[in-house]
Amino acid sequence: MSVRVVVSSSKVPDLTLQPLSILVLHGPNLNLLGQREPGIYGSLTLAEINNLLAAEGLKLQVKVFPVQSNHEGVLVDTIHEALGKHQGILINAGAYTHTSVALRDAIAGVNLPSVEVHLSNIYRREEFRHHSYIAPIAIGQISGFGVQSYILGLQALVHHLRKDKV
Numbered sequence: 001m002s003v004r005v006v007v008s009s010s011k012v013p014d015l016t017l018q019p020l021s022i023l024v025l026h027g028p029n030l031n032l033l034g035q036r037e038p039g040i041y042g043s044l045t046l047a048e049i050n051n052l053l054a055a056e057g058l059k060l061q062v063k064v065f066p067v068q069s070n071h072e073g074v075l076v077d078t079i080h081e082a083l084g085k086h087q088g089i090l091i092n093a094g095a096y097t098h099t100s101v102a103l104r105d106a107i108a109g110v111n112l113p114s115v116e117v118h119l120s121n122i123y124r125r126e127e128f129r130h131h132s133y134i135a136p137i138a139i140g141q142i143s144g145f146g147v148q149s150y151i152l153g154l155q156a157l158v159h160h161l162r163k164d165k166v
Contacts, residue, residue, distance in 0.1 A: 019061065020161055022154065023086040023112075024053055025075055026068035027094030033119075041119045042146045049147055053090075056151050060158045064090075072100055079106040088157045089114040090150065097122070097132045104133040113160055117153040118143035 026046060029036060034045035044052075050066040057064040065086065067078050075096070082089060089112050096103050097116065107114050114137070121144030122129040135141045139160055142149045 019063065020088070020158060021086045022057070022062050022064050022157060023078070023082045023089045024050070024064050024066040024150075024154075025078065025089060025091040025093070026066065027075060027092060027096045028070040030092060030094055031068050031070065044147055049150055052147060053150055053154060056154055060155065062154075062158055064154070072096060072102055076102050076106045079103070079110055082112060083110045086112065087161055088112055090117060090153050090157055091115070091134065091138075092117050092119070092150070093134055097134055098129055099133070101133055104137060107134065108137045113157060114138045115153040115157045115160075116141040116143075117149040119146050119149055120144060 030046055033041055033049065034043055046068060050064075053064045053066065067075075069075050069078070075093070079089065089107065091103075091107070091114055093100065093103055093116070097118070114134070116132060116134045116138045118141075122132070124144070132141065140153075140156055142153045142156070145152060
């Protein structure tokens with residue numbers, strides 16, 4: 001007796017991941033990475049961090065779009081422009097983490113899943129760095145692992161975006 005199984009192509013789940021686009025925002029003074037307080041922030045430059053994120057993005061099948069600005073308004077405008085272009089935001093707002101209601105409101109306004117990252121552990125530093133305006137509206141926060149904070153943040157964001165898709 002032989003058994004023949006016919007599988008309709010419409011019944012086979014598509015395991016191809018849909019491409020995701022992630023906006024990576026770097027706030028003020030992060031353009032000085034590699035030369036600015038390497039004991040706190042490490043010796044990698046911002047370009048090297050962006051290259052590592054792009055490589056990790058390839059592994060995760062996502063495209064990363066890094067933007068750095070020392071100007072709060074540019075960061076706010078970039079967040080607004082993310083709507084309809086990107087599925088998530090990875091953000092190291094630098095000092096604006098602790099001061100900018102405008103960045104917080106922009107992220108909340110576009111309602112894109114966001115992960116806050118920091119190279120240093122902001123809770124082991126000066127008291128004023130312990131408060132984040134972004135953390136309450138982010139899906140998560142990763143700090144203190146150097147460049148690995150960015151990589152872990154990207155991985156967590158992509159996992160969050162795809163958790164119901166696979």
